[in-house]
Amino acid sequence: xxxxxxxxxxxxxxxxxxxxxxxxxxxxWSVFRTPLVQRMHASIPQVSLTFTIAIFTLxxxxxxxxxxxxxxxxxxxxxxxxxxxxxxxxxxxxxGHGLWVLYLSYGVLSGAGIGLSYIVPIxxxxxxxxxxxxxxxxxxVAGFGAGALIxxxxxxxxxxxxGVFETFAYLGCASLILVTGxxxxxxxxPAGWAPExxxxxxxxxxxxxxxxxxxLGSWQWYALWGxxxxxxxxxxxxxxxxxxxxxxxxxxxxxxxxxxxxILSIANGAGRFLWAWLSDLIGRRSVFLAMFLxxxxxxFVLPRVHSFGxxxxxxxxxxxxxxxGFGTMPAFCADYFGAREVGSIYGLMLTAWGCGSALGPxxxxxxxxxxxxxxxxxxxxxxxxxxAVAVPVFLRAPAQRGGPADLKPTAG
Numbered sequence: 001x002x003x004x005x006x007x008x009x010x011x012x013x014x015x016x017x018x019x020x021x022x023x024x025x026x027x028x029w030s031v032f033r034t035p036l037v038q039r040m041h042a043s044i045p046q047v048s049l050t051f052t053i054a055i056f057t058l059x060x061x062x063x064x065x066x067x068x069x070x071x072x073x074x075x076x077x078x079x080x081x082x083x084x085x086x087x088x089x090x091x092x093x094x095x096g097h098g099l100w101v102l103y104l105s106y107g108v109l110s111g112a113g114i115g116l117s118y119i120v121p122i123x124x125x126x127x128x129x130x131x132x133x134x135x136x137x138x139x140x141v142a143g144f145g146a147g148a149l150i151x152x153x154x155x156x157x158x159x160x161x162x163g164v165f166e167t168f169a170y171l172g173c174a175s176l177i178l179v180t181g182x183x184x185x186x187x188x189x190p191a192g193w194a195p196e197x198x199x200x201x202x203x204x205x206x207x208x209x210x211x212x213x214x215x216l217g218s219w220q221w222y223a224l225w226g227x228x229x230x231x232x233x234x235x236x237x238x239x240x241x242x243x244x245x246x247x248x249x250x251x252x253x254x255x256x257x258x259x260x261x262x263i264l265s266i267a268n269g270a271g272r273f274l275w276a277w278l279s280d281l282i283g284r285r286s287v288f289l290a291m292f293l294x295x296x297x298x299x300f301v302l303p304r305v306h307s308f309g310x311x312x313x314x315x316x317x318x319x320x321x322x323x324x325g326f327g328t329m330p331a332f333c334a335d336y337f338g339a340r341e342v343g344s345i346y347g348l349m350l351t352a353w354g355c356g357s358a359l360g361p362x363x364x365x366x367x368x369x370x371x372x373x374x375x376x377x378x379x380x381x382x383x384x385x386x387x388a389v390a391v392p393v394f395l396r397a398p399a400q401r402g403g404p405a406d407l408k409p410t411a412g
Contacts, residue, residue: 006190009128013136015185016121017143019078022178023085023114024147025171026054027265031155035164039096046099052358053107054114059354061115066347067212068116069123074343078120078183085113086176093169106168117179118144119350123343124186126334131198133334134284138276138327145269145323149262209338210398215345218398220336223391225352227288228329230388232356233363234295234381235322238315239264240361245374246315250308260312267319275324276331284332288392291321292385299382303375326353336397 029051036047065077088110095102121140129136151171158167215221238245242264243257279287298314305311333346367377 006193007187009189009195012128012185012187013125013140015182016125016140019082019117019121019179019182020140020143021147021150022175022182023118024144024269025151025155025175026051026058026110026114027145027148027268028152028155029054030261031152031159032164032167035159036095036102039164040099040102042099047102050102050107053103054111055357056354057108057111058115058118059351061112062119062350063115063344063347065116065119066123066341066343066345069120069343070341074120074124074186074188075183078117078186079180081113081116081118081120082176082179082181082183083113085110085117085179086172086174088113088172089175090169090172093165093167093172095168096165113179115350117183119343119347120183120186122330122346124188126330126342127189127339129195130339131195132280133331134276134278134280134328135273137330138273138279141276141326141330142269142272142323145272145326146266149265149269152262152265209340209342210345212341212344212348215337215341216348220395220398221345221349223395224329224333224336225349227388227391227395228325228349229352229356230384230391231288231291231322231325232353233360234299234385235268235318235325235360236357237360237364237377237381238318239268239322241364241368241374242315246308246311248374249303250306250311252308256308260308260315263312263316264319267316268323271320271323272327274320274327276327279328279331284328284335285392285395287324287328288332289389291324292388292392294318295321296382296385296389299378299385302378303373 033047036042040047061081065081068077088105088108091105091109092102095105122137125136125140126133155167155171158170162170210218242261246252246257246260275287275291295318298318302311302314305314329349330342330346333349334342337345363380364374364377367380368374371377
């Protein structure tokens, strides 16, 4: 160990954050929707399907990336993901030839690139920061949540200046450079490395950690998957309908509603850091229990709120919880199964993201269509969150490997 030159872990963390900000540009998809509908003479559902394809592909690719990292390490996977992501966005500039080009380029190709690259900084940084797992994963994925905040105004100006297809070309080139450049700095710590002065609080049995097969053999993996799925389903229901919902319930116009959408993007990013940081102090189970209880109450109250300011404030809390699930779950997963194969174990868990992203918006839209109001859909989501409370309440770490019931890591 003494002859091994160990890089500065904060440099690696900074590169991981840049990667996530670039990848998080996918959340700016809504700025492309109307221009694409107009240029391609397509319907809103036809164009919106692109985002669904991208997020679903992302979940599958994240699992593949986690498996691949075990064999090739983070750098190869991250660079490959960056190339696919940049190429997919760039090729979307040729979508004037048909929707199928948009689906294959931005949907499949860039979605696969995002998934491969997304898992790299998460799986790498939990190994560099065993003393601050919740904090570091929260900061990293906060970058993903905030990516749209940076990309949306840039893309909007580019669309106005050069056109929507040309904007894809510019953004594709920028994404390629940012993600691949950051991925080149990704590396795992040397075997046996630990932060100076840090003593692990968890059982020594977790040093080697679980294999993917062993993790899938425990009911706890499926419980964590369920927790992430339920949290995504609730939060993305709000994201998918934020503008029309606030207009209907509070009576504001579309311009005012757009300000709320921007505020929700900030909350999405901030929640990924804030809740993850809190989980280092009070434990991961306690954080998810608090988030589910909060959301149950908020979804119940929302249909009765007709003040734009209050409605925005309540939905901000929901989006803080949505982001908090992504910030806290990687550390939760590493606490229970160890860090050795967290890339593949958590990567497969991200299929919950794709499933929740499909169910939540579909549930919200179908109930709104059948009832003519968002009220009933919000009440159903409240009930789902109440039922979800049972999962963190009864969850315990895999006892057979000596893991902690609900680790409260020490900060070093």
